[in-house]
Amino acid sequence: MKFFVDTAEIDAIADLNDLGMVDGVTTNPSLIMKSGRDILEVTKEICDLIDGPVSAEVVAMKADAMIAEGRKLAEIAENIAVKVPLTWDGLKACKVLSGEGHMVNVTLCFSANQALLAAKAGATFISPFIGRLDDINLDGMELIADIRTIYDNYGFETQILAASIRTVNHITDAARIGADVITAPPAVIKAMASHPLTEKGLDAFMKDWAKTGQKIL
Numbered sequence: 001m002k003f004f005v006d007t008a009e010i011d012a013i014a015d016l017n018d019l020g021m022v023d024g025v026t027t028n029p030s031l032i033m034k035s036g037r038d039i040l041e042v043t044k045e046i047c048d049l050i051d052g053p054v055s056a057e058v059v060a061m062k063a064d065a066m067i068a069e070g071r072k073l074a075e076i077a078e079n080i081a082v083k084v085p086l087t088w089d090g091l092k093a094c095k096v097l098s099g100e101g102h103m104v105n106v107t108l109c110f111s112a113n114q115a116l117l118a119a120k121a122g123a124t125f126i127s128p129f130i131g132r133l134d135d136i137n138l139d140g141m142e143l144i145a146d147i148r149t150i151y152d153n154y155g156f157e158t159q160i161l162a163a164s165i166r167t168v169n170h171i172t173d174a175a176r177i178g179a180d181v182i183t184a185p186p187a188v189i190k191a192m193a194s195h196p197l198t199e200k201g202l203d204a205f206m207k208d209w210a211k212t213g214q215k216i217l
């Protein structure tokens with residue numbers, strides 16, 4: 001399973017990248033707003049840091065304008081994945097941009113039918129938003145499972161990028177189902193290392209070690 005980091009914060013990306021935990025990065029207009037940075041500048045910096053796909057999202061609503069924005073974003077670096085919304089215009093833009101050889105991430109997916117359309121339009125990634133479905137009392141993970149089944153039934157190569165991940169359990173469940181990629185905020189990825197029994201066990205080992213009076217170095 002590939003790990004993408006869902007942020008436009010350079011320091012957080014670099015921190016995880018040093019551990020080899022970053023296979024790619026996803027951004028969106030809200031994350032760019034939070035970073036307070038210029039989209040073209042910060043995206044270029046991320047692309048220079050990371051070898052894998054870096055998703056940068058178009059903000060136009062009509063297909064022609066999305067295509068123009070997508071081409072401009074793709075000029076930033078070879079590892080740009082142009083992110084388009086799952087609207088009819090977004091699907092048109094996906095078809096054209098993927099036909100030109102650009103990676104395309106179709107975002108804001110909330111149904112299996114939307115995912116089916118994205119795959120047929122040549123998407124490199126489909127981004128089903130788990131957390132936002134859970135927020136309205138639907139089952140985000142059920143959507144991941146449905147898309148996995150449908151893509152496998154027909155041999156679609158579009159990668160399932162489980163997005164809007166809020167908890168470490170979302171990551172376990174997405175991995176169990178066979179999502180190709182997860183994208184999660186840095187804090188959620190770091191939280192995967194925590195377990196209360198690890199803390200408790202380490203505390204006991206350290207107390208016993210102190211009683212021995214020994215040193216390794």
Ligand code: E4P
Nearest residue numbers: 006026027028132163164165
């Ligand atoms: C994915 O590409 C999106 O940027 C992201 O996962 C959205 O997450 P949110 O629902 O927590 O904003």
